[in-house]
Amino acid sequence: MSNAPATAPRQMPAPPTRTLLWRGFFAENPVFRLALSLCPAVAVTNSVKNGLMMGGAVLAVQVLSSMTVALTRAGIHDKVRIPIYTIIIAVWVSVIDMLCAAVAPVVYAEIGLYIKLIVAFAIIISRLEVFASKYSLIPSTMDGVGMGLGFTFAMVLIGALREVLGNGSVWGIPLVDAQPFLLLILPAGGFFTIGLLMAAMNWIDVRRGNPLSTGGGCH
Amino acid sequence: MSRSGAVIDAHHLEVTLVGPGLPSVADLRLTTTGDPDIPLEIAEVLFAPEKTNTVIVTTATTLDTKGSYQLFHQATGQWYAIAPSLIGIVISLLLAAALVQNFVFTRYLGLCVFFGVSRKRDTAIGMGVTFTIVGFCSGLLAWVLDRYVLRPLSLHFLEIIVFIGVVACLVQMTDTIMKKLHRTLHKKFGIYVVLITTNCIILAVPLLNAMNASGFWESLALALGSGLGFALALFLMSCARERADLAPVPLIFRGLPIAFILAGLFALAFLGFSGLQV
Incomplete structure (x- = not known):
């Protein structure tokens, strides 16, 4: 084979910024569509506040790692790129971890472990591999922002649903006075909520006449 | 004392x-x-x-x-x-990690791999066995590093980087050793070894041990219990999914949505273990 397939992606023009920023929300939503980084999506979404903080942490790590890789990609040898990406992510996760512990100790006490585990999230390393290693700084940053926002959107959506139905409140402020549906804030509730939301996304797709995307899983 | x-x-x-x-x-x-x-x-x-x-x-x-x-x-x-006796602690931690606080169903860790490889029973068993062994080794290795290197030197802020390094090295090492020693075994389990890096349980175990400043036997129990719990969850889930594949599931629920609902039902069932204490 010639060199063309290997070098072709590097010369491909980056998609427009608009696409980069928006595709994380629906078309390539990390949680609902790509089925990546599911652990925090189930674990910390029993309230909007936790979901938002987790989303913010992932957004920050994704953008910073994407920027780092985009800037240093010329110096990273292809054969060792995965370990290098892992180290880059681990460094930024450490930074964000300490920042969260200092800024919001109360929320951190609850979700601290999951913030540390961002380092093992498939979504971040897959964006580095698929996007940031091939494009320059600005599109890579935009891609990171888009994916991070899409993830945050999913976290806040699941968090809001579970908090309203399971606890009758949003952001800790009570809204309804009815007996809450306790199941949803229990561990099992996260699985049910995501399953139903994925089905809802499939339903919207079917209604629009798109073919059903077959679910992934990160392997 | x-x-x-x-x-x-x-x-x-x-x-x-x-x-x-x-x-x-x-x-x-x-x-x-x-x-x-x-x-x-x-x-x-x-x-x-x-x-x-x-x-x-x-x-x-x-x-x-x-x-x-x-x-x-x-x-x-x-x-x-x-304090409770050592054996009591070890057994209760082992049971807690495997059943009461099952890493998959109550702590929601390792879900990516969990949904990825629970489609067939064979792959589920392969992954469960491989993960238990490698997770056990990495848990012990990480504990030794944490206790004798990171803590004495006050370097615990580097724990994330060090632990991911331990896991990555161990996975690579297992793969290489298995390839040299036992070709058939490698052919059968090699793919799972590589997948272990993306399983957050393997990283959560040393982090939890470091967070709780666990002793040797406690770390050992958590490392083993987490692996067994993961293997159990994977096996149960694969049995259920094999049946769900044959059932007339509504179109929009096929694939991952129904798997999530199944996992939710399992999580509800595992709540029943919360009364279990040693």
């Missing part, structure tokens, strides 16, 4: 004292280990029947039967540690 007593139930604990004589209530100071500033209220001290130098302390505050406490006898200046 060696262990010299145990919590009997929510309001009683048994301590073997060094010297004879019954200490008065005001003479004793009971605190939770790691929190020496808040004394717990003692209601009564009595000799235990048919045992020498052993007293039963009745407390007004509710005690945690699995917690560890410190008792200070002011007259003699003697400290007593009250």
Whole structure:
């Protein structure tokens, strides 16, 4: 084979910024569509506040790692790129971890472990591999922002649903006075909520006449 | 300070004292280990029947039967540690990690791999076995590094980077060793070994151990229990999914949505283990 397939992606023009920023929300939503980084999506979404903080942490790590890789990609040898990406992510996760512990100790006490585990999230390393290693700084940053926002959107959506139905409140402020549906804030509730939301996304797709995307899983 | 007593139930604990004589209530100071500033209220001290130098302390505050406490006898200046026995701790941690606080169903870790490889029973068993072994090794290795390198040098802020490094190296090593030693085994399990890096349980175990400053046996129990719990979850899920594949599932629920609903049902079932205590 010639060199063309290997070098072709590097010369491909980056998609427009608009696409980069928006595709994380629906078309390539990390949680609902790509089925990546599911652990925090189930674990910390029993309230909007936790979901938002987790989303913010992932957004920050994704953008910073994407920027780092985009800037240093010329110096990273292809054969060792995965370990290098892992180290880059681990460094930024450490930074964000300490920042969260200092800024919001109360929320951190609850979700601290999951913030540390961002380092093992498939979504971040897959964006580095698929996007940031091939494009320059600005599109890579935009891609990171888009994916991070899409993830945050999913976290806040699941968090809001579970908090309203399971606890009758949003952001800790009570809204309804009815007996809450306790199941949803229990561990099992996260699985049910995501399953139903994925089905809802499939339903919207079917209604629009798109073919059903077959679910992934990160392997 | 060696262990010299145990919590009997929510309001009683048994301590073997060094010297004879019954200490008065005001003479004793009971605190939770790691929190020496808040004394717990003692209601009564009595000799235990048919045992020498052993007293039963009745407390007004509710005690945690699995917690560890410190008792200070002011007259003699003697400290007593009250903790569950080692075997008790190890077994309860093992059970907790595998069942009561199953890493998949109640802590929601390792979900990516969990949904990825639970489609068929064969792959589920392969992944479960491989993960248990590699997770056990990495848990122990990470504990040694944490205890003898990171802590003495106050480098615990590097724990994330060090632990991911340990996992990555161990996975690579296992793969290479297996390839050299046993071709068939590698052909069968090699793919799972590579997938282990993306499983957050393997990273969560050393992080949890470091967070709780666990001792050797506790870390060992958590590492083994997490692996067994993951393998169990994977096996159960693969059995259910094989059946779901044959069932007339509504179109929009096919694939991952129905798998999530199944996992939710399993999580509900695992809630039943929460009453299990050793």
